[in-house]
Amino acid sequence: MSEQAPVIVWFRRDLRLADNPALEHACESGQAVLPVYIFDDEAEGAWPDGGASKWWLYYSLKSLRKDLEELGSRLLLLEGKSGDVLTGLCKSTQANGVFWNRRYEPSIVARDTEIKKTLADQGLLTRSFNGSLLQSPLSVTNKSGTPFKVFTPFWKHIQKLSTRKPIAKSQQLHAPGAWPRTESLDYFGLLPKRDWADGFAKEWTPGERGGQVALSVFRDKYVGKYSDLRDTPSVRGVSRLSPHLHFGELSPNQIWHAMDREKNEPYLRQIAWREFGHHLLYHYSDTPEKPLRPEFKKFPWRPDKRHLKAWQMGQTGYPIVDAGMRELWHTGWMHNRVRMIASSFLVKHLLQPWQAGAEWFWDTLVDADLANNTMGWQWVAGCGADAAPYFRIFNPITQGERFDGDGEYTRKWVPEIAGLPDKYLFKPWEATAELLEEAGIDLGNTYPKPIVDHPEARQLALDAYADMRS
Known part of the structure; x- marks a missing residue:
């Protein structure tokens, strides 16, 4: 040259x-x-x-x-x-x-x-x-030489493979003698015209420096508590590195080599889970639109624009679901445990196609990664690799009580019911008229009544699953 x-x-x-x-x-x-x-x-x-x-x-x-x-x-x-x-x-x-x-x-x-x-x-x-990955999808196969479809063997396999050590940043770039014309960043109209993203800047610092700071904070303060706190949405228990990874402000190699492999294995499994998503997408290219398990093409979904809209806006009447959907709208992110609860509610309580949920997440998540968004929704719907069984249906009441026992997370994002005692926070429809009045709640007006009945919705989902199998 x-x-x-x-x-x-x-x-x-x-x-x-x-x-x-x-x-x-x-x-x-x-x-x-x-x-x-x-x-x-x-x-x-x-x-x-x-x-x-x-x-x-x-x-x-x-x-x-x-x-x-x-x-x-x-x-x-x-x-x-x-x-x-x-x-x-x-x-x-x-x-x-x-x-x-x-x-x-x-x-x-x-x-x-x-x-x-x-x-x-x-x-x-x-x-x-x-x-962008620890391993190229082409280099990872099972003993039969075919792609993995189950995570645990995939995880065991990639642990045996060597990973590239991070490369130090170049300290100088040789500039050309003349620079070509460039458009301004504002020319591309990336920022939303509506104010729905105003809360993002309070939560995030995009860019490589922001990613490095986030990695250092997580490694030094939180990763040791990851196993204990990862499922509690009211505390800082997860890394929040996903958008930095998605945009490549951090590489998985930087994270992998910044952690102690033995002490931090529970978190490093999540990096491997991201790898697994890209492995699946590479080998099964139509999964963003079609289920990996072909029998789910026959699943009797019940598309309903009213139900979908209520879910999107956090107005389902189930507080833990609504809290998650509102967190998503205001911050561009949702805690992973609540993602599972809210996603499950859409596909199993409301019988809405998982693709509709994936599309909404794609538009509203700052970490909207095609591989992981696809894998996550197919996992929840039961139609993907290593997926949760379709008949495992999260109870949104007990899920809220279990993972947000003191109600801190739910009260933050659903303030109109904050005055309820813990006993009724995740099922306000069971509170007495006196308690509702004391809390300033008018069910059906200030906060919606449940758009579906949990036991009935659960049975409808099980019936739909049985119909598909038959």
């Missing part, structure tokens, strides 16, 4: 400078480095970024741009079909190579393969690297 020609580093879901294999190899080439991010919704197929993800992406790109500028570089922001943009950029800058970190969503793999061939046919160097 000519030393005067730059090399392009194509950023995607790897918005960081440290432990970035594509960036590291570009720096080692001795060429000037052109960092670029391309807005290409067409490449995402049916799953372009949702509203919450766009909010995060805006601030993550803003952070990355600042970090690059501190190294004497810039971030080019361009729009269009990725292959066309890269080809045009190579011509206009005389770049002779494009480096990137792989994504493993099937539609992206197909697109990237085509781009690599097109660039190579033009005599350009293309190099891609695994910067």
Whole structure:
């Protein structure tokens, strides 16, 4: 390669400078480095970024741009079909190579393969690297040489595999002699026009630095209590690293090597669970829309826009479900235990298709990851790999009492019933008229009555499951 020609580093879901294999190899080439991010919704197929993800992406790109500028570089922001943009950029800058970190969503793999061939046919160097997973999905198979469908054997297997140690951040990037034109970040309209995301900034600090701080805080203060506190939504018991992982502000390798493998195994299993989701999506590409277990194609769902809307807005009349859905709306995130409760309620109490829930989460979660969103919803619905049995139906009353016993979480997000005693907090319809009046509650007006009866809904779900099997 000519030393005067730059090399392009194509950023995607790897918005960081440290432990970035594509960036590291570009720096080692001795060429000037052109960092670029391309807005290409067409490449995402049916799953372009949702509203919450766009909010995060805006601030993550803003952070990355600042970090690059501190190294004497810039971030080019361009729009269009990725292959066309890269080809045009190579011509206009005389770049002779494009480096990137792989994504493993099937539609992206197909697109990237085509781009690599097109660039190579033009005599350009293309190099891609695994910067988003501990292991490439191609390198992980069971003893039969086929993909895993059960997590525990998958977990045992990947523990035996070596993982790449994190790469230190480059301290300087060689800038090109001239910079191409770039769009402004505001040009892309990522921030919502409505004020529904106003609460996000109080909860999150997008960007690589925010991710590093979050990792340090979790490792130093909370990971040792993870097993005891992970299911309690009112306390800081989980890592909250998922959006940083999704946008590649942190790599799984950085987390894996920051933890003690033996002491922190319960948490590291969650990193492996994320890997498992990407493993499944890579090998079973239609699972975002179709159940992995084919018999569930016959499941008798009962789509109901009124029920779906009540669930989305946290107005089901079941306080622990409503608390979770409101936390999601205001913060772009929901505690994992409550995610399971709220998701189960949608598919098993309301008999709404799991795809409808996945679509809502995709739009409202800041950590909306296609692999993990798909796996999580199929797990709850009972139609995925290693899934919870469909006939295991969470009772939203006892789940609230068990995991939010003092009601702190529920009272925060459903303040209109905060005055109820603990005994009735998760079943306000059983409180006496006097208690409801004292608490300032008018059931059906200030807080909804349950939109379904739990025992009846449970039986309908079991009947639907039996119908499908027969």
